[in-house]
Amino acid sequence: MTCVKRLVGAGLCLLTVAALSGCAFGTRQPTLVYPPSAASSDAVAAPRSPTVATKRTKVVLASFRDERTDKTVVGTVRNGFGMRTADVVPTNNVADWVTEAVGTELRSNGYTVVRGSAADANDPDSILVSGDVLNVFCDMYMSYTGQVSLLTKVNRGNRDLLTKHYAGEGSAGLAMAATGESYAESLALALRDALRKFAAELEARLAEK
Numbered sequence: 287m288t289c290v291k292r293l294v295g296a297g298l299c300l301l302t303v304a305a306l307s308g309c310a311f312g313t314r315q316p317t318l319v320y321p322p323s324a325a326s327s328d329a330v331a332a333p334r335s336p337t338v339a340t341k342r343t344k345v346v347l348a349s350f351r352d353e354r355t356d357k358t359v360v361g362t363v364r365n366g367f368g369m370r371t372a373d374v375v376p377t378n379n380v381a382d383w384v385t386e387a388v389g390t391e392l393r394s395n396g397y398t399v400v401r402g403s404a405a406d407a408n409d410p411d412s413i414l415v416s417g418d419v420l421n422v423f424c425d426m427y428m429s430y431t432g433q434v435s436l437l438t439k440v441n442r443g444n445r446d447l448l449t450k451h452y453a454g455e456g457s458a459g460l461a462m463a464a465t466g467e468s469y470a471e472s473l474a475l476a477l478r479d480a481l482r483k484f485a486a487e488l489e490a491r492l493a494e495k
Contacts, residue, residue: 345399
């Protein structure tokens with residue numbers, strides 16, 4: 287039985303290497319989306335009841351800034367030998383994608399969210415959420431490894447409520463065909479991972495005030 291399992295495992299590895307070798311060339315151009323698809327594991331969280339703090343708080347969401355070193359590429363394609371053969375270049379703007387995802391995640395947690403700037407967050411029940419995109423990248427070999435890193439900032443008036451770095455990881459599973467959709471899904475999962483950490487800490491911080 288053990289020998290059979292080993293043979294099956296070896297066969298799967300060979301098939302994966304062959305598939306990767308056959309589709310390793312050509313730039314992938316995914317459209318980054320959020321939230322992740324319902325087909326992903328744990329993609330849909332149970333609805334949360336808004337707390338008193340979130341019901342009272344209006345979030346003014348400013349555009350996140352793209353501070354990545356390379357602002358054009360969000361991933362890499364590798365062949366069956368692990369060599370980098372192509373890039374992953376999104377069709378949409380990364381900073382816009384992150385900003386919209388922050389709004390989506392905060393709304394799902396019960397906040398009223400509007401787009402604006404510091405000038406629009408001038409009442410005592412408003413907070414300004416802004417930040418920087420530090421990393422958005424999905425590597426792959428046998429599977430996808432999506433990573434997203436953000437610096438998020440929360441201000442109420444002239445007071446700094448929260449400034450912290452959040453990182454997340456996500457994977458769409460085995461990289462059998464290195465499709466643009468799988469890169470997009472891996473990055474959406476990674477972004478969700480980071481934003482859920484941010485949302486939980488923001489709620490706790492507001493509850494203290």
